[in-house]
Amino acid sequence: MGQTILKAADIKKVFPGVVALDGVRLDIEAGEVHALLGENGAGKSTFLKILAGAQPSDGGSMLFNGQPLDPADTPLARQRLGIVTIYQEFNLLPAMTIAENMYLGREPLRRNGLIDWRRMYRDAQKVIDDLGLDLDPRMPVRVLSVAEQQMVEISKALTMNARLIIMDEPTAALSGKEVDKLHEIIHGLRAKGISIIYVTHRLIEVTAVCDRFTVFRDGRYVDTRPVAGSTVQDMVRLMVGRDVEFQRRRDRFAGDRVMLEVRGVSRAGSATDPHACVLTDLSVQVRAGEIVGFAGLVGAGRTELARVIFGADGCDSGVIMVDGRTASIRTPSDAIAAGIALVPEDRKQQGCFLPHSIRHNMSLPSLKRLSKWKFFVDEAGERALIADYTRKLGIRMANDEVAIGTLSGGNQQKVLLARCMALHPKVLIVDEPTRGIDIGAKAEVHQVLFEMAKAGVAVIVISSELPEVMAVSDRIITFREGRITGSLPAEDATEEELMSLMALGGPASSPASSSLPGSGAAAHAHAAH
Amino acid sequence: MTTAATTTPLATQPPKKPRGFDIVQFLEKYGVLLFLIVLCVAFGISSPNFLSVRNVTNILTEVSIYGIVAVGMTCVILTGGVDLAVGSVLAFGALAGAWVVTNVGAGAFFGMGFLVALIISCAIGTLTGYLHGKTITLFNVPPFIVTLGGMTIWRGATLLMNDGAPIAGFDAGYRWWGRGDVLGIPVPVLVLFVVAAAGYVVLRYTRYGRQIYAVGGNPEAARLTGINVPRVLVSVYVIVGFLAGLAGFLLSARLGSAEAIAGTSYELRIIASVVIGGTSLFGGMGGIGGTMIGALLIGVLLNGLVMMNVSPYFQQIVMGVIIVLAVAFDTYAKMRRGKR
Numbered sequence: 001m002g003q004t005i006l007k008a009a010d011i012k013k014v015f016p017g018v019v020a021l022d023g024v025r026l027d028i029e030a031g032e033v034h035a036l037l038g039e040n041g042a043g044k045s046t047f048l049k050i051l052a053g054a055q056p057s058d059g060g061s062m063l064f065n066g067q068p069l070d071p072a073d074t075p076l077a078r079q080r081l082g083i084v085t086i087y088q089e090f091n092l093l094p095a096m097t098i099a100e101n102m103y104l105g106r107e108p109l110r111r112n113g114l115i116d117w118r119r120m121y122r123d124a125q126k127v128i129d130d131l132g133l134d135l136d137p138r139m140p141v142r143v144l145s146v147a148e149q150q151m152v153e154i155s156k157a158l159t160m161n162a163r164l165i166i167m168d169e170p171t172a173a174l175s176g177k178e179v180d181k182l183h184e185i186i187h188g189l190r191a192k193g194i195s196i197i198y199v200t201h202r203l204i205e206v207t208a209v210c211d212r213f214t215v216f217r218d219g220r221y222v223d224t225r226p227v228a229g230s231t232v233q234d235m236v237r238l239m240v241g242r243d244v245e246f247q248r249r250r251d252r253f254a255g256d257r258v259m260l261e262v263r264g265v266s267r268a269g270s271a272t273d274p275h276a277c278v279l280t281d282l283s284v285q286v287r288a289g290e291i292v293g294f295a296g297l298v299g300a301g302r303t304e305l306a307r308v309i310f311g312a313d314g315c316d317s318g319v320i321m322v323d324g325r326t327a328s329i330r331t332p333s334d335a336i337a338a339g340i341a342l343v344p345e346d347r348k349q350q351g352c353f354l355p356h357s358i359r360h361n362m363s364l365p366s367l368k369r370l371s372k373w374k375f376f377v378d379e380a381g382e383r384a385l386i387a388d389y390t391r392k393l394g395i396r397m398a399n400d401e402v403a404i405g406t407l408s409g410g411n412q413q414k415v416l417l418a419r420c421m422a423l424h425p426k427v428l429i430v431d432e433p434t435r436g437i438d439i440g441a442k443a444e445v446h447q448v449l450f451e452m453a454k455a456g457v458a459v460i461v462i463s464s465e466l467p468e469v470m471a472v473s474d475r476i477i478t479f480r481e482g483r484i485t486g487s488l489p490a491e492d493a494t495e496e497e498l499m500s501l502m503a504l505g506g507p508a509s510s511p512a513s514s515s516l517p518g519s520g521a522a523a524h525a526h527a528a529h
Numbered sequence: 530m531t532t533a534a535t536t537t538p539l540a541t542q543p544p545k546k547p548r549g550f551d552i553v554q555f556l557e558k559y560g561v562l563l564f565l566i567v568l569c570v571a572f573g574i575s576s577p578n579f580l581s582v583r584n585v586t587n588i589l590t591e592v593s594i595y596g597i598v599a600v601g602m603t604c605v606i607l608t609g610g611v612d613l614a615v616g617s618v619l620a621f622g623a624l625a626g627a628w629v630v631t632n633v634g635a636g637a638f639f640g641m642g643f644l645v646a647l648i649i650s651c652a653i654g655t656l657t658g659y660l661h662g663k664t665i666t667l668f669n670v671p672p673f674i675v676t677l678g679g680m681t682i683w684r685g686a687t688l689l690m691n692d693g694a695p696i697a698g699f700d701a702g703y704r705w706w707g708r709g710d711v712l713g714i715p716v717p718v719l720v721l722f723v724v725a726a727a728g729y730v731v732l733r734y735t736r737y738g739r740q741i742y743a744v745g746g747n748p749e750a751a752r753l754t755g756i757n758v759p760r761v762l763v764s765v766y767v768i769v770g771f772l773a774g775l776a777g778f779l780l781s782a783r784l785g786s787a788e789a790i791a792g793t794s795y796e797l798r799i800i801a802s803v804v805i806g807g808t809s810l811f812g813g814m815g816g817i818g819g820t821m822i823g824a825l826l827i828g829v830l831l832n833g834l835v836m837m838n839v840s841p842y843f844q845q846i847v848m849g850v851i852i853v854l855a856v857a858f859d860t861y862a863k864m865r866r867g868k869r
Contacts, residue, residue: 335756337755350747350749351750
């Protein structure tokens with residue numbers, strides 16, 4: 001320890017319309033495990049991409065082992081220098097063996113230019129043994145568990161003589177035991193003088209395995225502190241401590257009529273599909289005119305529950321009732337017929353037909369109503385509908401024949417909202433409604449949600465941005481690992497409290513369903529520490 | 530701690546003005562039409578018979594047979610799929626229809642034998658299309674593989690049916706569908722006109738047409754807007770199968786015999802018509818108008834080369850080059866759209 005291996009200073013990155021990194025810095029010492037923390041959108045990913053050579057920076061300097069890094073470096077060049085990234089989605093070829101993956105593109109050669117298989121397997125075995133792993137380098141990667149594949153990635157990094165390993169959410173898909181094993185290996189790497197940048201949302205792990213942590217917030221550097229002497233609560237405060245971007249709303253429209261009732265939704269999960277996460281006994285009630293926020297980390301079950309309600313994914317058990325009537329929902333089409341509308345999480349992949357016109361995008365699910373003889377599109381009616389919603393939502397476009405792909409993110413989102421509103425739903429679910437759109441458009445989108453609530457629609461808002469959830473919701477439900485960990489009125493909730501419920505599952509002492517004092521969460525964080 | 534901050538929006542950038550003349554965009558829109566005109570002029574000059582009424586009628590009739598199938602293929606490709614089995618299905622339907630009519634005896638149908646043949650041919654096409662579609666959607670097998678299998682399956686079935694021998698001996702009512710005319714316009718051309726018009730209207734003005742574009746443009750988004758994606762997919766294979774059956778009947782009427790090897794390699798020129806006509810192999814973009822121009826282009830090209838006494842083997846080379854170029858251009862245009 002002591003010697004600085006990486007010194008990044010004043011790193012800037014600008015994307016069209018947004019400053020992603022505004023002069024951040026990061027110092028990593030040799031043989032330290034350094035946590036990089038921040039909320040979604042804080043700039044962690046962008047910074048790590050720049051460090052890995054996957055993106056150029058727009059300013060700043062990086063010293064690695066005292067040598068300046070060339071901003072024009074490719075990821076390969078950075079790997080040769082010893083900076084290796086292990087992404088959440090592994091870069092392994094499933095059909096190849098462990099050793100082949102470890103030495104991909106750098107296979108040891110015999111003098112005649114052919115691959116020296118014996119040496120490759122011998123070297124691979126040695127690296128694996130050094131890590132204390134029980135793996136046969138001749139096994140194909142496809143038969144390995146996620147945790148084992150991660151070990152292969154780490155072994156691969158070691159064959160590149162990595163000096164600095166970046167681990168992006170390394171434990172997101174691991175079980176408790178596997179996490180312990182990973183941490184053991186990380187300790188081993190540290191003993192060898194290898195530095196690790198550890199990115200995670202699970203702050204408990206930071207206290208378990210890291211030496212220091214650095215916090216980014218909104219593209220800026222906040223602070224670097226030693227883990228010893230810091231609590232999870234301190235980290236949370238550094239991560240979220242900012243002005244609330246959104247005005248909390250005052251008017252409430254929630255009535256008494258329960259519009260959506262979800263009872264006991266459970267799912268066993270799937271070994272083949274990591275997105276089909278386990279859901280355990282989820283029950284939610286949303287009343288007419290109420291806006292309920294779903295808060296939780298990615299993969300905690302908020303989006304997954306929304307997709308089950310909408311019929312986009314299946315579940316093993318559970319009942320969904322809309323406006324007092326049990327709805328049998330197997331497909332999105334059933335859900336729409338029952339009066340549920342969804343603005344999906346990924347605008348481009350799941351929402352928009354990018355090359356198609358705004359008109360076709362907006363009216364598609366409403367065409368059943370807008371048709372003559374159930375077959376021909378009633379174009380006059382269609383245009384009237386589009387003109388109506390374009391005006392209501394303030395969608396800015398040249399005309400409705402323009403491809404939706406040419407619009408700004410905010411306007412695309414408004415088109416998708418209009419698509420849902422035109423269905424006159426009883427329940428509206430919006431997933432990440434303002435991701436990647438600018439502040440002005442965010443406020444406009446929120447206004448639309450308020451209007452919907454005012455009209456008596458039950459609204460569910462899913463967002464990774466806590467300030468947003470807090471600003472728009474009447475009530476906030478927190479998710480963690482497929483379970484609901486809390487349900488509290490938005491007006492009483494604090495970010496720290498919500499973060500605790502999302503990251504730790506809430507205070508163990510008191511029932512999670514009540515609105516809890518912030519001190520309870522803090523006490524739990526201390527106890528866990 | 531540093532002061533609170535929010536993501537800083539930059540000063541609004543002026544929207545990029547489209548640059549005056551964009552050659553790629555122009556070619557995307559009018560390139561094929563332009564090429565068609567150039568070809569016609571060139572062939573017209575080099576061989577005087579090319580533009581004769583008789584030859585033009587000939588070209589149009591020839592184009593009609595596969596042009597009808599190309600209308601269905603447009604729907605299939607719009608969903609992001611492809612059907613390689615159309616040539617075989619065409620022969621299968623035609624031979625089955627002809628077999629029933631000639632074996633039962635034309636007299637049995639009160640002179641309406643052609644109707645029986647037409648119905649059988651179309652029914653077989655519809656059924657095979659349904660099987661293709663169901664296999665694709667139920668077992669999640671790529672359309673390319675399913676219809677590649679279908680291509681040899683139905684060709685084999687056709688050859689089995691009559692030991693590979695053609696069936697001839699149709700009555701005049703049957704042959705009229707291939708050789709007759711109404712006011713000088715060949716019957717197959719009229720059929721194409723009706724089919725293409727129907728296809729155009731369906732794709733352009735109906736809910737179902739919108740669903741086809743939606744499924745091809747973004748299947749996941751289509752599902753999330755409540756579209757029954759598997760049903761739409763099955764339907765387009767049914768349509769192209771039905772039209773292949775129809776085309777098979779017309780071809781047998783035109784040739785005066787149903788041949789087991791009829792329609793061999795038709796799939797290539799049908800797919801080429803669609804792709805040259807600007808329908809994207811990625812799905813979601815294109816239409817019937819372009820397909821018709823594409824079909825005409827291929828018809829003119831093949832006919833013109835024959836008129837110029839170019840070896841028929843050379844035609845195959847030309848066809849292959851054209852199809853690769855058309856797809857390469859499509860991919861290039863798509864990439865540019867993505868960048869903008």
